[in-house]
Amino acid sequence: MSDQSSVEILTEWDIVAARQLGRNVAKELGFGTVDQARITTAISELARNIYLYAGKGRIEIQQLTENGMKGILIIAADSGPGIPDIRKVMEDGFTTSGGLGAGLPGVKRLMDDFKIETILGEGTDIRATKWLR
Amino acid sequence: MNFRIPILKLRDTLIVSIQWELDDQTALQFQEDLLTKLHETSARGVVIDLTSIDFIDSFIAKVLGDVISMSSLMGARVVITGIQPAVAITLIELGIRLEDVMTALDLENGLDKLQLELEA
Ligand SMILES: Nc1ncnc2c1ncn2[C@@H]1O[C@H](COP(=O)(O)OP(=O)(O)OP(=O)(O)O)[C@@H](O)[C@H]1O
Ligand SMILES: [Mg+2]
Numbered sequence: 338m339s340d341q342s343s344v345e346i347l348t349e350w351d352i353v354a355a356r357q358l359g360r361n362v363a364k365e366l367g368f369g370t371v372d373q374a375r376i377t378t379a380i381s382e383l384a385r386n387i388y389l390y391a392g393k394g395r396i397e398i399q400q401l402t403e404n405g406m407k408g409i410l411i412i413a414a415d416s417g418p419g420i421p422d423i424r425k426v427m428e429d430g431f432t433t434s435g436g437l438g439a440g441l442p443g444v445k446r447l448m449d450d451f452k453i454e455t456i457l458g459e460g461t462d463i464r465a466t467k468w469l470r
Numbered sequence: 471m472n473f474r475i476p477i478l479k480l481r482d483t484l485i486v487s488i489q490w491e492l493d494d495q496t497a498l499q500f501q502e503d504l505l506t507k508l509h510e511t512s513a514r515g516v517v518i519d520l521t522s523i524d525f526i527d528s529f530i531a532k533v534l535g536d537v538i539s540m541s542s543l544m545g546a547r548v549v550i551t552g553i554q555p556a557v558a559i560t561l562i563e564l565g566i567r568l569e570d571v572m573t574a575l576d577l578e579n580g581l582d583k584l585q586l587e588l589e590a
Contacts, residue, residue: 350493352494370524371556371560373524373525373556374525374557375563378526378560378564381525381527382564385527429565436529436532437531437565439528440527446563446564446565447564
């Protein structure tokens with residue numbers, strides 16, 4: 338079962354809107370302050386990547402209920418250039434924009450489950466889940 | 471929607487308390503405003519209080535890190551105060567280590583630390 342809401346990412350302000358949406362859903366689901374910060378940070382990283390590298394895309398937040406467990410799923414989807422080398426972008430410090438290169442490897446550590454699907458020239462779909470303990 | 475973070479001056483120290491969630495533009499504007507103010511006032515220390523901040527992502531971390539390096543180029547020391555537990559945890563999980571950064575529990579401790587540093 339899932340319940341979803343989403344934010345289109347077109348401008349920097351949409352990054353703020355996406356993380357506010359995520360934080361509200363996380364709070365509603367009963368996540369504590371540390372997990373709320375993890376979820377908000379993860380959304381911020383993924384939304385900013387869309388803005389920077391794909392130009393536009395979408396952050397979708399789903400509430401999950403599975404085998405009596407509750408969780409939150411962040412989907413970051415864009416139709417941008419795609420990622421040529423997934424292994425490289427998952428290394429700490431790898432950046433093509435003069436950033437810290439902390440975003441993607443960071444999101445993987447902040448969340449419980451992390452998946453990237455990307456096709457060059459077609460886009461990127463990243464899914465990250467956090468379960469309520 | 472754009473607003474500026476107020477920067478206060480107390481003797482030879484600039485004091486900044488970040489009270490709202492930072493968007494990218496506000497963070498970059500703050501960087502510029504702080505350096506300009508350092509130049510205008512010849513302040514030797516800066517305290518940036520993050521008590522009200524409940525998350526820091528890699529972008530904000532980079533801006534903060536840059537502000538600290540730039541201030542040091544201009545001869546001023548920066549102390550970061552009031553980092554919440556959730557913020558400390560997520561920063562480390564993101565892989566960001568503000569290792570060479572002076573920190574203190576709260577504004578008062580931060581000002582004390584800065585004073586000691588500037589007298590030394
Ligand atoms: N949605 C995307 N589409 C295309 N390329 C992407 C996308 N997201 C990330 N990348 C690529 O992966 C690299 C690593 O991303 P990551 O978020 O880890 O670091 P960064 O954005 O460069 O820096 P930071 O997030 O620390 O500010 C980026 O520099 C970019 O080249
Ligand atoms: Mg990034």
